[in-house]
Amino acid sequence: MPYFTFFFFLVLLLAILYTGMQLSARRLAIFFLYNALAVLTLGVAPSLAYLLQATMPAEKVLQPMPIPSARYFCYLLPVLMTIGLGTIPWSQKKNTADQDLVLAARRCLQKQTYLPFLLLVYGILMQFCTPLLPAFVRQLGVFSGMVLWVGLLHLFFSPWSWRVKTGILILVFILMAIKSLQSTFFGDFFVWPLWLMLYLQAQHRWPKKNLMLAGGIAILLMALVLVWKYDYRERVQQGASTQHERVFLNTILDWTKKPWNHQRWQQALDRINQGNHLAQVYRWVPAHEPYAQGETIVTAIKASLVPRVLWPSKPQAGGTDIWYRFTGNLLSPNVSMNIGIPGEAFANFGPWLALVIILIWVRCLYWLYYGLRRLASQHYPLLWLWVPLIFYPLMDQENDLITMLNHAVKGTLFTLIFCWFLNRLAHYIFANKPKAML
Numbered sequence: 001m002p003y004f005t006f007f008f009f010l011v012l013l014l015a016i017l018y019t020g021m022q023l024s025a026r027r028l029a030i031f032f033l034y035n036a037l038a039v040l041t042l043g044v045a046p047s048l049a050y051l052l053q054a055t056m057p058a059e060k061v062l063q064p065m066p067i068p069s070a071r072y073f074c075y076l077l078p079v080l081m082t083i084g085l086g087t088i089p090w091s092q093k094k095n096t097a098d099q100d101l102v103l104a105a106r107r108c109l110q111k112q113t114y115l116p117f118l119l120l121v122y123g124i125l126m127q128f129c130t131p132l133l134p135a136f137v138r139q140l141g142v143f144s145g146m147v148l149w150v151g152l153l154h155l156f157f158s159p160w161s162w163r164v165k166t167g168i169l170i171l172v173f174i175l176m177a178i179k180s181l182q183s184t185f186f187g188d189f190f191v192w193p194l195w196l197m198l199y200l201q202a203q204h205r206w207p208k209k210n211l212m213l214a215g216g217i218a219i220l221l222m223a224l225v226l227v228w229k230y231d232y233r234e235r236v237q238q239g240a241s242t243q244h245e246r247v248f249l250n251t252i253l254d255w256t257k258k259p260w261n262h263q264r265w266q267q268a269l270d271r272i273n274q275g276n277h278l279a280q281v282y283r284w285v286p287a288h289e290p291y292a293q294g295e296t297i298v299t300a301i302k303a304s305l306v307p308r309v310l311w312p313s314k315p316q317a318g319g320t321d322i323w324y325r326f327t328g329n330l331l332s333p334n335v336s337m338n339i340g341i342p343g344e345a346f347a348n349f350g351p352w353l354a355l356v357i358i359l360i361w362v363r364c365l366y367w368l369y370y371g372l373r374r375l376a377s378q379h380y381p382l383l384w385l386w387v388p389l390i391f392y393p394l395m396d397q398e399n400d401l402i403t404m405l406n407h408a409v410k411g412t413l414f415t416l417i418f419c420w421f422l423n424r425l426a427h428y429i430f431a432n433k434p435k436a437m438l
Contacts (some may be wrong), residue, residue: 002051005073009043014380017215018208022142025205026100028198030369030387031087034362034395038083039387041397042076042342047273053386062266066275072275075282075351079342086362098202101373102157104381109158112426114173115157115382120168123148124314127179136308142415146389150191153199153385181244181251186225193218193394223276226268228252274340274397280327281343285355288328290350295368296322304409315402322347322400361401365394368408372415380423398408 013036020032050069053061065072108113123145130141152172155165180186187387197218232251236244255264270276285291303314315321324330324337326347339347341361345354369387376384392410394404 002047002054002069005047006051006406007037009047013039013044021208022209022359024198024201024211028202028387028396030198030391033194033198033368034087034365035084037395038080038397041077041272042278043080043275044346045253045273046072046076046279049273049276055171055250057263060262062263063270063273063276065279067279072282075346076278078277078355079358082358083362086359087366098384101376101381101384102203104377105157106159108381108426109154111160111430113160115422116151116158116160119147119151119154120172120420122197123151124175127175139410140414143411145388147418149188149195150389152196153388154382156196156200157203157385178245181248184229184236186229189225190222191392192388195392197383223268226271227256230264231255233372238262242366244401264276267372277327277337277339277398278343278346279346280329281339284328285326285347288351289326289347291350292326294348296344297348297401300400300405303402304405322402338398338400338403341401342397344400365391368412372412380419382422383415383419386419388413 014034016039020029020036023029023032046065047069049063049065053064058064103204126144130138130145133141153168153170164227176188180189196213199204228248228251231254232248235247235251249416257263289404299315303311305315306316320331322344323337323339328342331337344352345357345361348354348358358395369391370392372383372387376382390408392411393399393407
């Protein structure tokens, strides 16, 4: 059974990736990425965990799956099918190719060559200023910091030379590497380069061989960083040195002496094994906690619409309370875990009505993306380059509904207001340019 499920989900993942690569030259492969991440974190990683449990001594398994594999996969397969159903077109009407948006964005940036640098400078400043902001506007600072990556996308679609683009990309990655080492969180290094590659592929349409090579290198690097980061984080917390770069280098050097340490590789697997979190919900609800009957979903909708100023006791994003309630486990300080949309849907309505909630959620993501795409094609083409800011935390299966919905609503408002301002600024500059030239 463990061998079969691992092989099945691995083949399914490869099929999704291959199909996505084939279509990525014509369309931004955002929902192929969504399906691939779902199959990886809910299918491949848990099946590999079950395989390790079946082949390793019990005392060497760091985080065993809490329920039998047959029960887990019986619930999971309909979930993955529902996710896939929600990300495909339901009508025969064909959308225009993304190449139209690529050309429109490039035409805009040929006229607004200053814009990428405006966004880059603003994003860099907000990366450093956000920790200093009051709590009630810190979310605005988080969105503003993400403008740095949006600025990179604008730069890649602009007419500037590749020497300029590559130099700025290297500088940004050095800056973000230092920031990641200081915070010990490496999420930006996984997510944003992936978004950059999706857009670059839509623009340049590289052959599948090049994409497979780049993807293989990226997966290997991601796996190594996941292996290194736990040891590195422990050393930083122990105060080994204030020079984070040296600590990280020493961590890598020590790893090379024993690269096949099964404990570190299991920790890396556990980090992407969202199926373990989902299985904990299956184990705990309804045996120890009754179904919530939509309570947390209604709370999430209210929390996304009502500002904290008007609702001071509004639940915090992050899922600490919901994790304990629906898994029965307390989280250690500075540990981030969540049950995801599939887990929360199950905890509210059980295994079958949960599929309806999942379908509605995934379909809302589909409509949100194509709504933004339609606005870009009809009004402001550069809006298409802002999609990653909105979808940044919406692509994985880890966050609960209140976290995702809060980001989706506020991120969309932030993006639309910012793009409206940029559009008005461009009109003002062009309207006054002849006078300035005189």
